[in-house]
Amino acid sequence: MKRSMKLRTKILLLFSLFALLILGLLWIFQVALFGQLFEGVRVMEGRAVIRRIEAALESQGTEALSESIQDAAFEKAACVSVYEIVNTVATRVADIHANENCRIHDIANMSELLHRLYIAAESDGGIAVERVAVSSFGSPPTDNRPSDTAFCARLLSLENGKDYLILANVEVYPSVATVAALREQLIWISAVIAVIAVAMAFLISGSLARPIAKLNQGAAQLAKGNYGADFSAPGYRETEELGNTLTLAAEELSRTEALRRELIANVSHDLRTPLTMIGGYAEIMRDIPGEVTAENLQIIVNETHRLSSLVNDLLDVSRLLSGTEVMQPTRFDLGTLAGEAGAHFRDLLSKNGYTIHVDAPEGVWVRGDRKRLQQVLYNLIGNAVNYTGEDKQVSIRLTAGDGIARFSVTDTGAGIPAEDLPKIWERYYKVDKVHKRAAVGTGLGLSIVKSVLDAHNAKFGVSSDLGEGSCFWFELPLA
Ligand code: ADP
Helix, strand or coil, rough: CCCCHHHHHHHHHHHHHHHHHHHHHHHHHHHHCCCHHHHHHHHHHHHHHHHHHHHHHHCCCCCCHHHHHHHHHHHHHCEEEEEEEEECEEEEEEECCCCCCCHHHHCCHHHHHEEEEEEEHHHHHEEEEEEEHHHHHHCCCCCCCCCEEEEEEEEEEECCEEEEEEEEEEECCCCCCHHHHHHHHHHHHHHHHHHHHHHHHHHHHHHHHHHHHHHHHHHHHHCCCCCCCCCCCCCHHHHHHHHHHHHHHHHHHHHHHHHHHEEEEEEEHHHHHHHHHHHHHHHHHHCCCCCCHHHHHHHHHHHHHHHHHHHHHHHHHHHHCCCCCCCCCCEEHHHHHHHHHHHHHHHHHHEEEEEEEEEEEEEEEEEEEEEHHHHHHHHHHHHHHCCCCCCCEEEEEEECCCCEEEEEEEEECCCCCEEEEECCCCCCCCCCCCCCCCCCCCCCHHHHHHHHHHHHHEEEEEEEECCCCEEEEEEEEEE
């Protein structure tokens, strides 16, 4: 079988992948896209400078323009020239040199560039931006002088009828020092992210794996039969819930195990009694002359019958509880069946002082497995007889109405505590473990009743008052 990856390894892998993704994005932005981002920002700054110059021009004209726009230019490291245009001739009226790699001030073919920008701005709402390769200026790029530069231009017509062209030149490349600093920073950030990712992966996987490993240990203990295994796994709601569920399962298993042992003890006792009788009587007849009497033989026959009916009951129990038994429904009179069952118990028990009241009119037809429902009646009546009070009264009642047949059997016994009511239908469950053993006495009677009635989709239940007695009932549709 292919073994799955360990939780720790998987989380480590996922975190590494996540860290790699973040680092990849960082490198893409810093290395591949940084130039474009930087250029965009620089062009925006150049245009911001132009807007301030524009405002100065509008408010004060060219008078002392250079002084009033100096701050703006130096702040953004932009070289600025302002030209007045008269009859397509441009005359420089203000000038600031604030970009150390400036091109405005050493450009050979300035008039040609000016002309291009003028035309572009004129056709594009007064604004033009042009990125120019430095090599086109005649001086080749060096390490310290980047290869491209950008010009922002603004064509402006003032109310006094004068036309101006404002030109700002900004560097679109970060300086070599800036780039180096960023690289260095990026390497450090990458290292820190990698370390943090690995540390986080170890921490998280550790804290996740710990409760799971603990639950696993507990489950292994449980598998070995240690029902008291510790399933506390604090830290996460899911693991806590799983722990609680496993604790419940362990309790359930230990209870079933205890009940199973009890059942085996009961059954072996029930089997041994007739066997001892048979063995004893057979030996007497063999060893003592004249003991081979019809009475002694009858005892052996009776005990053999008891044995075989006990074995049959046990077989029934196992078949019904394993769910392999298929119901064989027929239409029959539940009234007759209840009357017969009542008569059977009355015949058996009246000499012991029991009073069995039967109120079961004939002609209550239902559909179901007659043999299994008879077993249900016998189990319910048998329980009522076994658990009824000192007055030894048991009432059997059958009613029919609204398309429903309702059978109930009431005793006057001690009743069943409310907290035990839901459990009595479970296998092997006994409220009072030291109570005199029931006819079957295995704690299986009611679970057989439940299996049979469930198979008939019948409603059933019990109402019980402590000290007053209990009433077991079930309902079947009339047929
Ligand atoms: P048992 O063989 O022990 O009677 P059952 O499955 O028939 O097993 O019943 C389960 C338990 O339910 C009994 O041990 C008893 O504690 C309780 N019980 C069943 N019927 C009655 C009743 N009529 N009155 C009081 N307790 C009852």
